[in-house]
Amino acid sequence: xxxxxxxxxxxxxxxxxxxxxxxxxxxxxxxxxxxxxxxxxxxxxxxxxxxxxxxxxxxxxxxxxxxxxxxxxxxxxxxxxxxxxxxxxxxxxxxxxxxxxxxxxxxxxxxxxxxxxxxxxxxxxxxxxxxxxxxxxxxxxxxxxxxxxxxxxxxxxxxxxxxxxxxxxxxxxxxxxxxxxxxxxxxxxxxxxxxxxxxxxxxxxxxxxxxxxxxxxxxx
Amino acid sequence: xxxxxxxxxxxxxxxxxxxxxxxxxxxxxxxxxxxxxxxxxxxxxxxxxxxxxxxxxxxxxxxxxxxxxxxxxxxxxxxxxxxxxxxxxxxxxxxxxxxxxxxxxxxxxxxxxxxxxxxxxxxxxxxxxxxxxxxxxxxxxxxxxxxxxxxxxxxxxxxxxxxxxxxxxxxxxxxxxxxxxxxxxxxxxxxxxxxxxxxxxxxxxxxxxxxxxxxxxxxxxxxxx
Numbered sequence: 001x002x003x004x005x006x007x008x009x010x011x012x013x014x015x016x017x018x019x020x021x022x023x024x025x026x027x028x029x030x031x032x033x034x035x036x037x038x039x040x041x042x043x044x045x046x047x048x049x050x051x052x053x054x055x056x057x058x059x060x061x062x063x064x065x066x067x068x069x070x071x072x073x074x075x076x077x078x079x080x081x082x083x084x085x086x087x088x089x090x091x092x093x094x095x096x097x098x099x100x101x102x103x104x105x106x107x108x109x110x111x112x113x114x115x116x117x118x119x120x121x122x123x124x125x126x127x128x129x130x131x132x133x134x135x136x137x138x139x140x141x142x143x144x145x146x147x148x149x150x151x152x153x154x155x156x157x158x159x160x161x162x163x164x165x166x167x168x169x170x171x172x173x174x175x176x177x178x179x180x181x182x183x184x185x186x187x188x189x190x191x192x193x194x195x196x197x198x199x200x201x202x203x204x205x206x207x208x209x210x211x212x213x214x215x216x217x218x219x220x
Numbered sequence: 221x222x223x224x225x226x227x228x229x230x231x232x233x234x235x236x237x238x239x240x241x242x243x244x245x246x247x248x249x250x251x252x253x254x255x256x257x258x259x260x261x262x263x264x265x266x267x268x269x270x271x272x273x274x275x276x277x278x279x280x281x282x283x284x285x286x287x288x289x290x291x292x293x294x295x296x297x298x299x300x301x302x303x304x305x306x307x308x309x310x311x312x313x314x315x316x317x318x319x320x321x322x323x324x325x326x327x328x329x330x331x332x333x334x335x336x337x338x339x340x341x342x343x344x345x346x347x348x349x350x351x352x353x354x355x356x357x358x359x360x361x362x363x364x365x366x367x368x369x370x371x372x373x374x375x376x377x378x379x380x381x382x383x384x385x386x387x388x389x390x391x392x393x394x395x396x397x398x399x400x401x402x403x404x405x406x407x408x409x410x411x412x413x414x415x416x417x418x419x420x421x422x423x424x425x426x427x428x429x430x431x432x433x434x435x436x437x438x439x440x441x442x443x444x445x
Contacts, residue, residue: 066314066315076307089292092283092292207308
């Protein structure tokens, strides 16, 4: 049967970017449909009626949502170039660190960009501390996946430009060669991959977008 | 020889998932009850990042986060399988298990911790979650002809959701309403009864009255008397 694979995504969303990176890394063909997140399309609402969010993956008409669940689906459906380790324990560790980055950074990055003063400082402090935790978890390996890029690399690395945006807006370094030398080398290495260069948003474009959102929220 | 230890608190629905999973696989384990106001050295060592329960320690290696632990239990020990075999069905099971954490548990927690309009909203959200889960159970159980979310087998999503049933009585009492299980969510009603026949579930779930007693104290802590 002819395979039909669609991704409903958005250029600025790390959750969308991670799915696109994973598919490209595995050499899987798909069509990307950029979504308007204000005026949501019928297709998006049908594909993710529960959360009404991107990304959604539609494979031969069946929709899957929640980016981490999509990544696992991709890994199980197309096992070549595996994202997750084979061994159950190592897999559990990878799933743990991926959940950690989303748990800690989804809200804190958003709040660094949308707040100021004490609230912003608190988010920055927490984020800096969590980066140090990840620095230790990386243990000086080239990637979180070991010798080659894997699940945790993609889940964290898709936020690379947002990290730069937070640094600019927050006036702070989150990853730097002095405090987090392993992460610093890792992010350069990750950003150098073709499948990553293709999908990470442009810094100036993302920064403009982030300032627009920031101004909106600061006015509330 | 496998050494398995679980760090948990009796009240945690997340911990109950782990216990049910281990019992279903016939895995022998040592249980350690944690007091969250006085966490053990072992807990702080084994989950330094979150300092939370449940933690599964398998041959001295910790696994944290209840759904990750459940998947690990499924993969590390054979015999029955919790997750379905097809990737799409696995994705659905994971999605709805995640839903029980994000929407169902969250609505329940808000019922316990809030009052007035905030609590009314939480109740509406909880009932909406019930509605969605009833719909999904209908699909996954072939219209109710099969007993579980896992179809004919007690599986991942069944294990993920059944612990919350020990909190239904608490939501009703503290929210001052009745969850219309029999009339509005009949498949879920039948499903609860079917699950409660299993030894693993009977062993792991605390009595609803004990849960309510605990939750009343919790509510006082949030709202004052």
